[in-house]
Each structure stands twice: as C-alpha cells, then as structure tokens.
Amino acid sequence: MSAPSELLVLDRVSLHFGGLAAITDLSLSVREGEILAVIGPNGAGKTSMLNLVTRVFDPSGGRILFRGRDISRLPRAAIASLGIARTFQNIELFEAASVLDNLLLGRHRFGAGAWWQQLLRTPGLVAIEEAHRARVEEVIEFLDLSPWRRASVATLPYGVRKVVELGRALCAEPALLFLDEPASGLNPEETRDLGFWIEDIRSELGITVVMIEHDMGLVGAVADRVICMAQGRVLAQGSAAEVQADPEVVAAYLGT
Amino acid sequence: MRFDYLTSYRQDFALLRHPADRAAYGMLAAALLAAPMVVSAYGLGELSYVLILCIAAMGLMVLTGFTGQVSLGHASFVAIGAYGHAYALSQGVPFILSLPLAAGLAALAGLAVGVPAIRVSGLYLAMVTLAFAIVVEQLAGMWRAVTGGYMGLAVPPPELFGLPLGGATGFYYACLAVTAMVLIGLVNLMRSGIGRAFRGVRDSEAAAHALGIRVRAVRIAAFGLSAGITGLAGGLMAHHLGYLTPDAFSLVLSLDLVLMVVIGGLGSLRGAILGAVLISMLPNAVAALKAILPDSLARQSGLELFVSGLILVLFVLFEPQGLNGRWLKLRLLVETFPLYRRDTFRRQKSYMRSERNR
Numbered sequence: 001m002s003a004p005s006e007l008l009v010l011d012r013v014s015l016h017f018g019g020l021a022a023i024t025d026l027s028l029s030v031r032e033g034e035i036l037a038v039i040g041p042n043g044a045g046k047t048s049m050l051n052l053v054t055r056v057f058d059p060s061g062g063r064i065l066f067r068g069r070d071i072s073r074l075p076r077a078a079i080a081s082l083g084i085a086r087t088f089q090n091i092e093l094f095e096a097a098s099v100l101d102n103l104l105l106g107r108h109r110f111g112a113g114a115w116w117q118q119l120l121r122t123p124g125l126v127a128i129e130e131a132h133r134a135r136v137e138e139v140i141e142f143l144d145l146s147p148w149r150r151a152s153v154a155t156l157p158y159g160v161r162k163v164v165e166l167g168r169a170l171c172a173e174p175a176l177l178f179l180d181e182p183a184s185g186l187n188p189e190e191t192r193d194l195g196f197w198i199e200d201i202r203s204e205l206g207i208t209v210v211m212i213e214h215d216m217g218l219v220g221a222v223a224d225r226v227i228c229m230a231q232g233r234v235l236a237q238g239s240a241a242e243v244q245a246d247p248e249v250v251a252a253y254l255g256t
Numbered sequence: 257m258r259f260d261y262l263t264s265y266r267q268d269f270a271l272l273r274h275p276a277d278r279a280a281y282g283m284l285a286a287a288l289l290a291a292p293m294v295v296s297a298y299g300l301g302e303l304s305y306v307l308i309l310c311i312a313a314m315g316l317m318v319l320t321g322f323t324g325q326v327s328l329g330h331a332s333f334v335a336i337g338a339y340g341h342a343y344a345l346s347q348g349v350p351f352i353l354s355l356p357l358a359a360g361l362a363a364l365a366g367l368a369v370g371v372p373a374i375r376v377s378g379l380y381l382a383m384v385t386l387a388f389a390i391v392v393e394q395l396a397g398m399w400r401a402v403t404g405g406y407m408g409l410a411v412p413p414p415e416l417f418g419l420p421l422g423g424a425t426g427f428y429y430a431c432l433a434v435t436a437m438v439l440i441g442l443v444n445l446m447r448s449g450i451g452r453a454f455r456g457v458r459d460s461e462a463a464a465h466a467l468g469i470r471v472r473a474v475r476i477a478a479f480g481l482s483a484g485i486t487g488l489a490g491g492l493m494a495h496h497l498g499y500l501t502p503d504a505f506s507l508v509l510s511l512d513l514v515l516m517v518v519i520g521g522l523g524s525l526r527g528a529i530l531g532a533v534l535i536s537m538l539p540n541a542v543a544a545l546k547a548i549l550p551d552s553l554a555r556q557s558g559l560e561l562f563v564s565g566l567i568l569v570l571f572v573l574f575e576p577q578g579l580n581g582r583w584l585k586l587r588l589l590v591e592t593f594p595l596y597r598r599d600t601f602r603r604q605k606s607y608m609r610s611e612r613n614r
Binding site: 076 | 265266268269441444445448449450452453455456458459460462463464465466467468469470471523
C-alpha cells in the first residue's frame with residue numbers, strides 16, 4: 001500500500017506494442033508537492049510512461065495508482081477530472097482558436113453550463129462564463145500572456161506557444177502536472193523564465209510537477225529529484241548530481 | 257484607430273460592442289424586414305430561398321467548419337427534413353410542430369450517420385456521407401407510400417395558427433424568423449462551452465482528450481446538431497419547392513452546400529451566410545453574364561458549373577479564409593487606416609506535429 005504522501009504510483013507497469021516492449025516492469029512514485037524530473041536517452045519510454053498515465057495507451061500489465069486508486073482502466077477523458085494535466089512534446093494547441101479560447105478550453109472539466117443555457121445564453125450562463133474568464137485571466141497574469149490574449153495561436157511564435165500550452169494545463173487547476181519537454185526549442189532566456197514559473201507553480205499554486213526534460217541546466221535548477229530511464233525501466237534515481245554521476249546513466253547516454 | 261477600454265468581462269462578451277456595429281446590423285435587420293414592401297413576389301421567393309440556403313449552410317458549417325468533419329451528403333438531411341415535414345403536414349400535424357419534428361428526424365438520422373462516422377475522418381468520412389446521401393436519394397425514389405416516389409409529393413401550403421403563410425410575404429417572414437433564431441442560437445452555442453469543445457476536437461484530438469473532452473460524444477453530437485439544422489432548412493425548402501421529387505436533393509445540392517461553407521470561410525457563421533448568398537445568386541449572375549458574352553460562349557452547356565468551379569479554385573488559391581477572412585481584413589483596413597499591415601493575418605510557420613495520438 002502506498003504512503004499518503006505518494007500522489008502517483010506506477011507499480012510494475014509494462015507496455016508492449018506487439019513484440020516491442022516500450023516499458024517493462026516500471027515502478028516509480030511521485031510524491032505530493034515535489035518537482036520530479038525524468039531524463040533518459042531517446043526511446044527510453046519517458047513519453048510512453050506519460051501516455052500510460054494519461055490513458056492514451058492501455059498498459060499491458062501492472063497498476064497505476066493515483067491517490068491510492070487504480071486509474072489504469074479509466075476512460076481517457078476521465079483523467080482530467082482527477083486533476084491530472086499535461087503538455088505535449090510537439091505542442092498540441094487549438095491552432096485556429098485564440099489564446100483566450102485555448103485557455104478557456106483548459107477549464108472544460110469544470111463544466112460550462114447546460115446546453116439550453118448555452119443556447120439561450122441565460123444570466124446563469126453568463127455568470128459561469130465570467131467565473132471561468134476570471135480564472136483564465138489569473139493564469140494570463142501569472143504567465144505574462146496579456147499581449148497575446150486575443151491572438152490566434154497560428155500567428156504566435158514558438159516560444160509563446162509553449163507558454164500558452166503550459167497556461168492551458170494550469171487552467172485545469174491540476175493536482176499533478178506533466179510537462180513533456182517544456183524547454184525544447186526555447187532560447188536560454190525563455191528557459192530561465194520557464195524555470196522560475198515551474199518553481200512558482202509548485203510553491204504558489206501547490207501543484208506537483210513531473211517534467212520530462214533533456215536540458216540538465218533546467219533540471220539541476222528546479223528538480224527535487226531526478227529519475228533516469230533507459231529501455232523502459234528506471235536506471236537510477238536521486239538528486240540531479242547523483243544521477244548524473246551514476247556510472248550506469250553515463251553508460252546509457254554514451255553507449256558501451 | 258480605435259482602442260477598447262473595457263472595465264468588465266460582460267462588456268467583452270457583448271456581440272455588438274460599438275455603436276457603428278449596432279447601427280450596421282440594425283440597418284440590415286430593418287432592410288430585411290422592409291423588403292416585402294419594395295421587392296416583387298418573385299424577388300421575395302428568391303430571397304426566401306437564399307435564407308433557406310443560409311440555414312442549411314450554417315448547419316453544414318457547424319459540422320465542417322467547427323468540428324472539421326467533411327460531409328458530402330448534406331443534401332440527404334435537407335431531403336429528410338423536407339419529406340418528413342411534408343409527410344407530417346399531410347397527416348394533419350400543424351406547421352409549428354411539424355417543422356421541429358422534421359428537424360428532429362433529420363437530427364436522429366445525423367446521429368445514426370455520426371456513430372459509424374467517428375471511426376473515420378477526412379476523405380473516408382466524405383465517402384461515408386456520400387454513400388448515405390445516395391441511399392437516401394434512392395429511398396426517396398422507392399418508398400412510394402411516404403415519398404410519392406419519382407412521381408413526387410405535393411406539399412400542403414404552410415399555415416400558422418389558422419393564418420395562411422402560403423403567400424410570398426408570409427413565407428418570407430417565416431424564413432426570416434427561422435434564420436434569425438438559428439443564427440442567434442448558433443452564435444450563442446459556438447461562443448460557449450459546446451462551441452469551444454467543437455473547435456478543440458477539430459484542432460487537436462490529443463489535447464481534447466487530455467482536457468477531459470469526450471471526443472467521440474462531441475463528434476456525434478456535432479453530426480446530430482448539424483443534421484437537425486439542415487433538416488430545418490429542408491422543411492422550409494419543401495414549401496419553397498411546393499412539390500418534392502428525389503432529384504431536388506441530389507449530389508449537386510450537397511456540393512453547393514460544401515461550396516458555400518468553403519467559399520464563405522470555414523469556422524465562421526458569417527462565412528456560411530456570405531457563402532450561401534454568393535452561391536445562391538450565382539445562377540442569376542451567370543444568366544446575366546450570358547447576355548453580354550459572345551454567342552458561341554453563352555450557349556455552352558455547363559457554364560454555371562464552370563463559373564462556380566472557377567470561383568472555388570480562386571478562393572482556395574488566393575483567399576483560403578474565404579469571404580469571412582476577406583471581410584475581416586477589409587474591416588481592419590478601415591479601422592486602422594493608414595496603419596494597416598498586410599501581414600497581420602499571415603500564419604506563422606506551422607510546427608511539426610509528429611507523435612499524434614489519435
């Protein structure tokens with residue numbers, strides 16, 4: 001049984017595509033309130049692990065416990081309502097919509113009124129929309145997105161898109177936030193801003209963060225704990241310095 | 257130049273925020289209401305037909321423009337609405353009940369198509385809807401007991417609480433009222449949670465799943481809503497035609513509807529209306545064009561088809577955002593003159609999307 005401080009537990013989880021084993025007997029846990037970084041060479045199964053938790057794939061074996069409850073058979077759309085949010089490695093924004101609409105969609109799990117209220121735009125619905133908008137504006141403020149509020153995502157530069165995607169995940173007010181390579185494609189300045197935001201997300205908003213990241217500068221700066229994966233299993237875990245010094249990790253990155 | 261200074265979210269929610277907007281739309285409404293006083297009975301009939309096509313185009317826009325699902329078979333929902341309405345009227349159901357009934361019937365048919373259609377997208381979905389349209393057209397021809405087959409079915413004249421709506425003026429106002437209701441309802445839906453979910457499903461399924469949107473349910477619901485609105489247009493179309501035969505709802509009508517939403521500009525209700533107005537005026541425009549063309553050209557068959565094809569190609573090449581996009585650009589040009597930048601609407605490079613988990 002998991003201790004109460006463990007928010008998410010993967011218990012001997014595996015994932016096979018036919019004969020290909022993407023993940024084998026992976027066990028790890030995420031503690032409440034920590035910033036956990038997952039590193040590893042390409043094809044280590046980092047994103048597959050994330051896709052298992054968010055129910056994109058069905059696990060071939062094992063259990064995934066969120067707050068002690070097995071979520072490995074839930075429908076895909078039910079994950080958001082548990083308080084798990086994610087971003088994507090190759091930005092998955094709603095491109096033809098405005099930044100505001102993207103962020104408002106982040107609040108989908110809180111409901112947007114009955115269909116007849118929406119059809120008639122009743123006073124009750126306007127109040128609901130107002131409340132959602134107010135929460136969205138808080139995120140806009142937090143992430144400095146106000147210059148882009150009305151811009152369509154298709155017209156935004158890459159770095160801003162990354163921030164919008166982070167903002168959309170925050171609008172869902174998650175307890176657990178997965179960031180899939182948040183710093184990839186960002187310049188050093190943007191990466192530094194991102195580091196500050198990730199720390200604030202944990203300390204001010206109280207959200208547990210799991211990030212898959214290659215930028216060891218960022219990982220070293222913000223992560224409390226680092227897990228190194230290779231070939232679908234955990235190779236080493238500990239502080240950033242410990243993991244980087246681990247001979248097995250060095251071997252996995254450099255090849256033997 | 258104009259800068260909005262907003263002090264509440266409610267001000268931001270307002271559809272017509274500026275006095276100029278209110279004046280423009282007020283004038284449009286007044287002109288539409290006053291039309292019967294100046295337009296001939298024939299002209300009113302044509303105007304009613306344009307309004308009916310506006311409704312049908314808005315129906316298809318919900319599906320293709322907002323959820324990104326292509327349908328090459330929307331004429332079938334027009335047909336189901338038209339035959340359903342005519343049959344219900346002939347059984348003694350009053351007009352005011354029969355019209356929503358017909359729309360409901362078309363919506364059910366839409367849900368039935370939507371359920372298998374969620375498994376396919378793009379070209380394959382277009383094929384499924386095309387096949388459905390062919391089946392419906394054949395059915396309308398064969399099921400003589402209900403549809404009158406190829407001999408046709410006479411539609412009883414419309415009547416509202418004992419008031420005859422059969423005249424050009426009465427029917428025009430009925431069409432105008434239905435168009436206004438559909439437009440306002442859809443505007444409200446599309447800027448609320450349902451509309452956002454539609455656009456979410458269109459732009460990124462992976463993200464929609466992750467945010468808790470039930471993608472399949474949304475796609476099926478969009479099919480039902482779209483078919484229902486198109487069926488409503490079908491019910492009115494029955495009165496416009498007066499006599500229903502299956503060939504009124506052939507592939508040509510489906511393609512015309514697709515032309516309307518693409519030329520109008522996908523993803524905007526204004527686009528659906530602009531597209532419907534343009535395409536429905538095309539036959540008259542081509543007839544006028546024939547008068548000034550040299551005889552050898554004017555007598556070519558298929559001139560109309562050629563012109564609509566040409567317009568589609570020109571729009572796809574030069575204005576993929578359609579009439580709505582052109583409208584937005586013109587408006588910005590006027591509002592920000594002389595500071596307008598030509599590249600304001602240019603799309604940034606779209607970034608690679610590998611690893612899409614559909």
